Amino acid sequence: MSVLSRGFGRGRSRPADDRLPPGQYDAGDAFPVLSAGPTPHTPLARWDLAVDDGTGTRARWTWEEFRALPHEALTVDLHCVTKWSKFGTRWEGVAVDRLLQDVPDPAPYVLATSDGGYTTNLPLADLTGGRAWVVDTYAGEPLAPEHGGPARLLVPHLYLWKSAKWLRRLTLRASDEPGFWETFGYHLYGDPWREQRYSGD
Amino acid sequence: MTDTTDAVSARRLDGNAAGGPLAALFAVDVTAARSRCAACGTTAALGEHLLYADAPAMVLRCPSCTEVVLRVGTREGYVLLDLRGATLLTVPVPVVADDGA
Numbered sequence: 001m002s003v004l005s006r007g008f009g010r011g012r013s014r015p016a017d018d019r020l021p022p023g024q025y026d027a028g029d030a031f032p033v034l035s036a037g038p039t040p041h042t043p044l045a046r047w048d049l050a051v052d053d054g055t056g057t058r059a060r061w062t063w064e065e066f067r068a069l070p071h072e073a074l075t076v077d078l079h080c081v082t083k084w085s086k087f088g089t090r091w092e093g094v095a096v097d098r099l100l101q102d103v104p105d106p107a108p109y110v111l112a113t114s115d116g117g118y119t120t121n122l123p124l125a126d127l128t129g130g131r132a133w134v135v136d137t138y139a140g141e142p143l144a145p146e147h148g149g150p151a152r153l154l155v156p157h158l159y160l161w162k163s164a165k166w167l168r169r170l171t172l173r174a175s176d177e178p179g180f181w182e183t184f185g186y187h188l189y190g191d192p193w194r195e196q197r198y199s200g201d
Numbered sequence: 202m203t204d205t206t207d208a209v210s211a212r213r214l215d216g217n218a219a220g221g222p223l224a225a226l227f228a229v230d231v232t233a234a235r236s237r238c239a240a241c242g243t244t245a246a247l248g249e250h251l252l253y254a255d256a257p258a259m260v261l262r263c264p265s266c267t268e269v270v271l272r273v274g275t276r277e278g279y280v281l282l283d284l285r286g287a288t289l290l291t292v293p294v295p296v297v298a299d300d301g302a
């Protein structure tokens with residue numbers, strides 16, 4: 001090991017702190033369930049996932065078709081705006097890049113819509129480039145309904161309210177339309193490392 | 202279709218539990234107020250609505266159709282109230298003794 005590298009290595013005395021954005025605490029083994037409404041239980045036979053380019057549905061997958069898409073395994077840290085973080089969570093899902101690959105000239109913003117009426121808005125650039133997935137498997141098991149199953153959005157670099165549970169539709173939009181929590185004063189973007197909890201942060 | 206026996210349902214409260222935060226805004230006990238749902242038109246006392254409190258803010262839903270009626274939260278010294286799902290809120294006026302009688 002070179003002498004030069006020692007001074008530049010990541011400190012190992014408090015590894016958890018490196019992963020913890022400002023104002024967050026480590027939830028440890030707990031995986032808190034936040035709920036703003038009843039948990040939807042859409043039968044898989046009636047489930048589909050759609051991509052809408054703003055003029056209509058451009059792509060649609062049934063559950064079987066979605067399961068047949070190439071899945072990736074990922075291990076990521078989660079950061080909830082209610083201040084808990086959870087490290088090293090293991091998921092499997094389809095990259096959003098794959099879901100959008102057949103949409104020509106996509107608009108710059110996305111509104112994610114879920115069963116139960118939940119919505120959240122994101123820039124397209126944050127859903128592409130291998131930074132976002134639609135996941136159906138958590139810790140090797142089918143994603144439980146309370147955590148957003150059968151499938152949820154996962155955008156780990158933003159606060160967890162952006163990772164819409166029970167996802168059913170991604171709609172491309174010319175403008176950034178605020179979603180469910182964003183219309184209640186939560187930040188339009190929601191970067192945990194800049195502590196963008198509320199509009200104005 | 203929604204589950205009525207899962208953990209989320211088990212932690213659901215009735216609307217009376219929203220009385221605390223709402224007391225900061227209203228001069229009367231608002232849980233007795235009746236609210237008409239913008240989605241389905243059902244009128245019910247706020248105390249009989251469904252309250253989901255394990256969220257970034259309290260979310261009060263219609264007991265008939267479960268659509269969002271009201272959201273209330275506190276933040277950095279402010280109370281925020283969103284009444285988008287209530288078309289009409291009917292609040293009883295407290296009876297005041299008539300000193301001149």
Ligand SMILES: [Zn+2]
Pocket residue numbers: 238239240241242243263264265266267268
């Ligand atoms: Zn209703």
